[in-house]
Amino acid sequence: MENAPRERLRQHQLDRLRVLLAQVLDSNPFYRQKLFDCGFRSPQELNSLDDLARLPFTTKRELVADQASNPLFGTNLTFPLDRYVKFHQTSGTTGRPLRWLDTDASWQWWLRCWAAVYRAAGVGPGDRVFFAFGFGPFIGFWSAFESARLVGALSIPGGGMSSEQRLRSLLENNATVLVCTPTYALHLADIARREGLDAARSAIRVTIQAGEPGGSIPSVRQRIEDAWGAQCFDHTGATEVGATGFSCAARCGVHLNESEFIFEVIDPLTLEPAREGELLVTNLGRAGMPVIRYRVGDIVRLDESPCECGRTYARMAGGIIGRADDMVTVRGVNVFPSAIDAIVRQFQAISEYSSEVVRSGELDALLVKIEVRDSDGEDVAAALGSHIQRQLSLRPVVQVVPEGTLPRFELKARRFFDRRAKN
Numbered sequence: 050m051e052n053a054p055r056e057r058l059r060q061h062q063l064d065r066l067r068v069l070l071a072q073v074l075d076s077n078p079f080y081r082q083k084l085f086d087c088g089f090r091s092p093q094e095l096n097s098l099d100d101l102a103r104l105p106f107t108t109k110r111e112l113v114a115d116q117a118s119n120p121l122f123g124t125n126l127t128f129p130l131d132r133y134v135k136f137h138q139t140s141g142t143t144g145r146p147l148r149w150l151d152t153d154a155s156w157q158w159w160l161r162c163w164a165a166v167y168r169a170a171g172v173g174p175g176d177r178v179f180f181a182f183g184f185g186p187f188i189g190f191w192s193a194f195e196s197a198r199l200v201g202a203l204s205i206p207g208g209g210m211s212s213e214q215r216l217r218s219l220l221e222n223n224a225t226v227l228v229c230t231p232t233y234a235l236h237l238a239d240i241a242r243r244e245g246l247d248a249a250r251s252a253i254r255v256t257i258q259a260g261e262p263g264g265s266i267p268s269v270r271q272r273i274e275d276a277w278g279a280q281c282f283d284h285t286g287a288t289e290v291g292a293t294g295f296s297c298a299a300r301c302g303v304h305l306n307e308s309e310f311i312f313e314v315i316d317p318l319t320l321e322p323a324r325e326g327e328l329l330v331t332n333l334g335r336a337g338m339p340v341i342r343y344r345v346g347d348i349v350r351l352d353e354s355p356c357e358c359g360r361t362y363a364r365m366a367g368g369i370i371g372r373a374d375d376m377v378t379v380r381g382v383n384v385f386p387s388a389i390d391a392i393v394r395q396f397q398a399i400s401e402y403s404s405e406v407v408r409s410g411e412l413d414a415l416l417v418k419i420e421v422r423d424s425d426g427e428d429v430a431a432a433l434g435s436h437i438q439r440q441l442s443l444r445p446v447v448q449v450v451p452e453g454t455l456p457r458f459e460l461k462a463r464r465f466f467d468r469r470a471k472n
């Protein structure tokens with residue numbers, strides 16, 4: 050399906066969507082109610098994919114409320130509870146964690162989606178995949194770990210270890226693939242440097258990043274590739290939806306796995322279809338606990354032009370641009386933290402930074418604090434300031450602070466803060 054003509058792909062999506070709708074109308078209380086509420090009674094009412102727009106959105110808030118009023122797992126269950134074999138929960142960073150269950154068939158579907166990520170990164174027999182991940186109830190890389198055997202690779206778990214132990218394990222076991230967040234890939238490389246080891250001379254030849262946009266930000270990707278002497282691939286996904294996307298060797302965006310999902314993009318304000326905006330996800334192979342038109346919260350720009358790799362799947366140009374709830378407006382300019390990250394990471398001399406939006410008198414201002422290594426701080430600050438002004442149309446205040454004063458991050462970085470008082 051990865052190379053199928055788009056017309057055939059759309060027919061495939063429509064066929065699978067009808068099957069899914071028949072299943073949820075039959076026995077999923079959550080979706081049966083939602084579909085009934087908008088007058089939708091039968092999958093036969095779906096004549097084309099355009100009819101999908103008749104169905105309601107699904108939001109995280111709705112799912113959280115459903116689980117709160119129908120403990121423990123809510124009503125988005127298509128089968129009796131004893132059919133489910135996997136339990137996970139969301140990290141809960143944006144509120145109460147959601148519990149998520151998968152049947153064996155739904156879990157096998159997850160693994161197939163991850164196999165597509167590995168294939169696109171050229172990972173297969175002979176590879177040893179190291180997972181720098183805690184293996185707690187967060188779904189994270191559990192599916193990636195189990196999926197490695199589908200492509201014939203050896204999986205090495207990195208849970209329950211300190212960063213130093215992980216580094217030693219992946220070096221001693223000659224791991225060839227590193228799977229972790231972009232921040233953690235850089236953190237591990239930093240530790241290697243501190244211990245007098247050269248990560249670039251390790252056996253790692255591929256890194257697969259997830260959890261943050263870094264794998265698609267050219268300057269961050271370059272740092273990871275230089276640090277590890279490897280080729281860096283991006284992957285997107287979420288507990289509620291599955292493994293949605295992956296980058297290929299052509300490096301022009303993140304492919305959306307359109308044989309296993311239907312993706313739509315809407316303007317987050319008008320809710321009308323758009324080329325750039327918020328991603329809606331319908332998964333087609335996770336009938337146990339599916340999502341239909343789920344507002345996953347990622348802001349993307351769709352690109353359906355042919356990819357050099359031959360896949361016909363649409364791409365998210367530049368990966369995930371940001372989270373809908375992360376975007377801030379400063380003096381009329383829409384700013385995503387990832388856009389600032391992309392600019393700052395072009396400066397090798399900046400070892401750490403943080404950025405914040407502050408109120409300065411009557412006006413909002415973007416304040417960027419930087420730590421500078423082996424260079425003149427004021428020169429770097431001036432160059433960064435003009436770069437940001439040119440690329441974001443917003444003049445920042447850049448402040449040089451002593452090395453070691455800004456927070457460091459291991460797993461996920463949080464370098465952006467909105468300090469304006471909220472009324």
Ligand SMILES: [Zn+2]
Pocket residue numbers: 297298299300304356357358359360
């Ligand atoms: Zn491609």
